[in-house]
Amino acid sequence: MEIRNILQEMNTSLASRENAAKILIGRPRLIQDAVSLLNENETKLSIKALYCLEILARKDIDLLMDQLKHLTHYAKTSENSSANRCLAKIFSLATEKDSLAGKTSYLPSEIKESIMETSFSWLIREESIAVKVFSMQTLWDLRCENDWIAAELKAVLQNDFPGASAGYQSRARKILRKLNHEFSDKI
Template identity: 30%
Template sequence: MTKEALYDSLNYVNHSREKRSEMAQLILQNPNLVRPLLQIAFDVDDPISNRACWVMEFTAKEHLDYLLPHINMFIKNIHRVHQDSAVRPIAKICEFLTLAYFSKTSNPVQQTLNTSHLEKIASSCFDWLIGDHKVAAQAYSMTCLLLLGRKFDWINPELKMVLEQNYPSGSAAYKARARHTLAKLK
């Protein structure tokens, strides 16, 4: 399948889990499509890019290792994503990566991600946490930053400050996740 054919196929993907899962199955059966999917996902001003991000999230959930050969491309571009419907799945993929990196079970993510990658994930997560984004992306960011605080000493004080500052104006869901995160920071 060409990039153009993949792009056309994404026109038929909607927000339903069924459609996203169907397209992710196509990617899982053809891992060579991960790179063109990422190229479409990071064409951030194209409305189809959101759909590519949704599919990439489902693909990463099933086989995170399919993303690893393209990790530099992924990390280099995550800060560019700005549409809410794309930020959420990208933040979720960052959470998958961070959870795998800090897993007690040895895995390929631990050998692939380097300090620079982790710093860029942290920077993007702080941007999503501080910016005007929906609570799901902020919740995934809190999880990432909490874990990344194990590696980078500067993160925990910054995370605590941001959560305490934004807590009063946060939604009920934001407050619940912030309470959970703050409790783990103590």
């Protein structure tokens, strides 16, 4: 079954997205084809591909490891909020796995750098709350990669906190507590 057929049959319900993702499991060529669709100008299929890839990442982020470079490249130019939400969740799952890996890094440094740049970009520009929340978590997970990440993340969150939505404030509060705890431990 071709990826276009799978995605055309898929709707936005969770059950439908999960069924499409199940078809892709164990079929790296279909996963690659889904990622390749992102470079085409078919927005509806691209969004459906990302919906499916996000579910795949939730099941096992390792299934997308070979495609992260392409996903980070696509994220740099994506202006679609739905696409960015899916990408932000995928990046959050990847960086969470990397941070849990400890000294053995899960992600290559160029992927981490690209995810970090994109996450900061999403955090400071006009984006949906979900994209910003996933970006906060991603940057928290990447804070040890460069000394300045934690300080910049803290500054952005403190600056945006007063006028932000309740969802933004809730996640920002949790991350700010962790950041403040880390900063006080270093003193």
